[in-house]
Amino acid sequence: MSNIGSYEEKYKTFDWEISAEELEYGKNGMYNIGYYCSDRICDKGFGKKIALIWQGFKGETKTFTYDDIRIYSNVFAKFLKDNGLQDGDRVCIFMDRIPELYISFLGILKMGSIAQPLFSAFGDEALFTRLDDAKTKAILTTKKHVRKIRRIREKLPELTKVIVVDADDKSLKDDEIAISMENAPRVEHFDVFKAGKETPSVLHYTSGTTGKPKGAMHVHASIISQYITAKWVLDIMPDDIYWCTADPGWVTGTSYGIIGPWANGVTQVVLDSGFSSENWYQFIEKHKVTVWYTAPTAIRLLMKDGTDVVKKHNLSCLRHLISVGEPLNAEAVLWSEQAFGKPFYDSYWQTETGSIVITNYPEMKVKPGSMGKAFPGIKATIVDPKNFEPITKPGTVGLIALKPGWPAMFRTYWANKELYDGKFKNGWYICGDRSSIDNDGYFWFVGRDDDVINTGGHLVGPFEIESALLEHEAVAESAAIGKPDPVNMEVVKAFIALKPGYEPSADLELSIMNFIRKKLSPLAMPQEIEFVKSLPKTRSGKIMRRLLHAKEWGEEIGDTSTLEDD
Numbered sequence: 001m002s003n004i005g006s007y008e009e010k011y012k013t014f015d016w017e018i019s020a021e022e023l024e025y026g027k028n029g030m031y032n033i034g035y036y037c038s039d040r041i042c043d044k045g046f047g048k049k050i051a052l053i054w055q056g057f058k059g060e061t062k063t064f065t066y067d068d069i070r071i072y073s074n075v076f077a078k079f080l081k082d083n084g085l086q087d088g089d090r091v092c093i094f095m096d097r098i099p100e101l102y103i104s105f106l107g108i109l110k111m112g113s114i115a116q117p118l119f120s121a122f123g124d125e126a127l128f129t130r131l132d133d134a135k136t137k138a139i140l141t142t143k144k145h146v147r148k149i150r151r152i153r154e155k156l157p158e159l160t161k162v163i164v165v166d167a168d169d170k171s172l173k174d175d176e177i178a179i180s181m182e183n184a185p186r187v188e189h190f191d192v193f194k195a196g197k198e199t200p201s202v203l204h205y206t207s208g209t210t211g212k213p214k215g216a217m218h219v220h221a222s223i224i225s226q227y228i229t230a231k232w233v234l235d236i237m238p239d240d241i242y243w244c245t246a247d248p249g250w251v252t253g254t255s256y257g258i259i260g261p262w263a264n265g266v267t268q269v270v271l272d273s274g275f276s277s278e279n280w281y282q283f284i285e286k287h288k289v290t291v292w293y294t295a296p297t298a299i300r301l302l303m304k305d306g307t308d309v310v311k312k313h314n315l316s317c318l319r320h321l322i323s324v325g326e327p328l329n330a331e332a333v334l335w336s337e338q339a340f341g342k343p344f345y346d347s348y349w350q351t352e353t354g355s356i357v358i359t360n361y362p363e364m365k366v367k368p369g370s371m372g373k374a375f376p377g378i379k380a381t382i383v384d385p386k387n388f389e390p391i392t393k394p395g396t397v398g399l400i401a402l403k404p405g406w407p408a409m410f411r412t413y414w415a416n417k418e419l420y421d422g423k424f425k426n427g428w429y430i431c432g433d434r435s436s437i438d439n440d441g442y443f444w445f446v447g448r449d450d451d452v453i454n455t456g457g458h459l460v461g462p463f464e465i466e467s468a469l470l471e472h473e474a475v476a477e478s479a480a481i482g483k484p485d486p487v488n489m490e491v492v493k494a495f496i497a498l499k500p501g502y503e504p505s506a507d508l509e510l511s512i513m514n515f516i517r518k519k520l521s522p523l524a525m526p527q528e529i530e531f532v533k534s535l536p537k538t539r540s541g542k543i544m545r546r547l548l549h550a551k552e553w554g555e556e557i558g559d560t561s562t563l564e565d566d
């Protein structure tokens, strides 16, 4: 029996209050996520239960109970407060997937600041853009990554505290401070900040077609959605060992890599190392993982290595498998049935939605290739892109639209209310994805409705790549698009017109690729560069990515009447 039981029944009778009541959300005026993910679990008598088993890339492990999580998050909370940080300040976490990342996240929330996790593979420019936009006050990092901050700190006057969590005194500069979670005096009690339901909690940066990345602002009440979706969709039960493979630099890694599982009091495992099938299967077998939340790109990589390597391991511990971030193709679902004896269940959501909104449920029939149905409490439909009216004819493609109002929905884009307002049409929140709905109410994903590139489940903004490309000495103009890729679904391809005096060459191509990898991240690095004389533009001078994209994907080019060179 699953946690959700009958989906149809739950959809009909659902109220978010059910989740709030289970969580006892608001008891004694407490709304702070930090409390619900640590202190509350201890108060209920599970202080000795293991909250986190962490494994590093050398195979070394560390184990933390809920009591440890409570005390160490208090240590961070007190330290930040003692260092002058206040409620509402943005505090960035910039580190690999080490225990301090997960625990400081709760510490930041407990003292009332806003947690701003950033992917540790970001380069100087990607990091600068996001810290500058959020006017971030403090950053928690490690010796390995502090160098990037040093290179941009001068340009960030608001960034007053650089805090290194694994430093010895010698490795620090005068204007940096150190904290060691495990060596600092234990903080048995910390007065958790009395956040309200609508107090900002987490700021996650995400990419759009135009402009800089934007910060989706979430509030403490998001836990109401994250708790119940983790329970009903991930089907987390008290004795489970749960593994979310996502990095908390992205929303999956916080909503379902910290808040959802810990609000449910489950034991979770974290693997802080790169991908290899052998490693992953060993990890599942060693820790007896029961619930596994991962992404289609990872599943496709596992598929490439075949079922022989699966058979070398005892993976009978696996009970429920869920996927997110990109289209989960039917082949991957069928392969997983062969390999693990169970299908992957698809789940759809976004940084902005904060929690799963459309998905498959344990006791609902899975139609391989479909994303499933709306979560109870979420009204989802598809609308006509012209008038934003719901489309009722099954099988017609339209834009995915959600009725606003569930607890985890973002409340604004940081310092960009205009962009936020533009996401709502005719009373619907428009996700920016295209889909159809079949006769049984299942959603079938078609594609994005903008130029954002989804590579391996990570969104990369073409504008950010193009702006960075322009900073390369040889580049006159550029366009970045996604090109089809058998594993990552899409990878970045750049079209580049060179400045006079530069000639295309393999060396130049490599130099440009590396330039982007260092400035932005390995994800944003073009896997292919095509040198062109000029780029197709509209009459007003805008580069027509649509045309380049259509050519690359072998699609119809459509209306080109506004092209400059017609």
Ligand code: PRX
Residues within 6 Å of the ligand: 206, 250, 251, 252, 323, 324, 325, 326, 327, 328, 346, 347, 348, 349, 350, 351, 352, 371, 431, 432, 433, 445, 447, 448, 454, 457, 458, 459
């Ligand atoms: O385009 C959709 C795709 O990922 C986008 C959201 O990306 P992000 O905000 O980074 O959040 C990722 C993790 C929640 C969506 O707009 N996407 C997400 N899940 C699916 C998906 N595309 C197809 N199928 C999915 N299950």
